[in-house]
Amino acid sequence: xxxxxxxxxxxxxxxxxxxxxxxxxxxxxxxxxxxxxxxxxxxxxxxxxxxxxxxxxxxxxxxxxxxxxxxxxxxxxxxxxxxxxxxxxxxxxxxxxxxxxxxxxxxxxxxxxxxxxxxxxxxxxxxxxxxxxxxxxxxxxxxx
Ligand SMILES: [Zn+2]
Numbered sequence: 001x002x003x004x005x006x007x008x009x010x011x012x013x014x015x016x017x018x019x020x021x022x023x024x025x026x027x028x029x030x031x032x033x034x035x036x037x038x039x040x041x042x043x044x045x046x047x048x049x050x051x052x053x054x055x056x057x058x059x060x061x062x063x064x065x066x067x068x069x070x071x072x073x074x075x076x077x078x079x080x081x082x083x084x085x086x087x088x089x090x091x092x093x094x095x096x097x098x099x100x101x102x103x104x105x106x107x108x109x110x111x112x113x114x115x116x117x118x119x120x121x122x123x124x125x126x127x128x129x130x131x132x133x134x135x136x137x138x139x140x141x142x143x144x
Pocket of ligand 1: 086087088089129133
């Protein structure tokens with residue numbers, strides 16, 4: 001099911017996003033999120049963008065579907081990179097954002113297996129963008 005995307009002026013995007021109870025069945029919401037993300041041609045989508053204030057986001061790069069539940073960034077590299085980013089919640093807007101090149105993360109996948117990983121470059125950037133959504137932050141917040 002394709003869901004409407006919550007736009008940047010909506011306070012839902014600024015609310016706290018709660019960690020999800022372990023082993024909760026998220027199959028339906030994850031399926032709907034992928035359908036919605038692909039429909040709008042996004043590469044990442046967070047739960048608050050479809051009106052759910054929970055710590056869940058998805059990413060699709062190189063035809064690989066990735067699911068991140070109860071995410072946390074443990075460590076950031078000092079080295080930064082500039083990325084030109086858009087956001088499905090802010091149509092027709094792009095900005096250069098300074099991101100950390102590498103991040104060390106912790107999350108659960110959709111089978112509730114826990115992962116500790118280091119992400120770099122593109123995946124690091126997209127992860128940081130979606131993780132910002134979980135923290136109630138948007139790319140417009142980086143502008144002066
Ligand atoms: Zn976004």
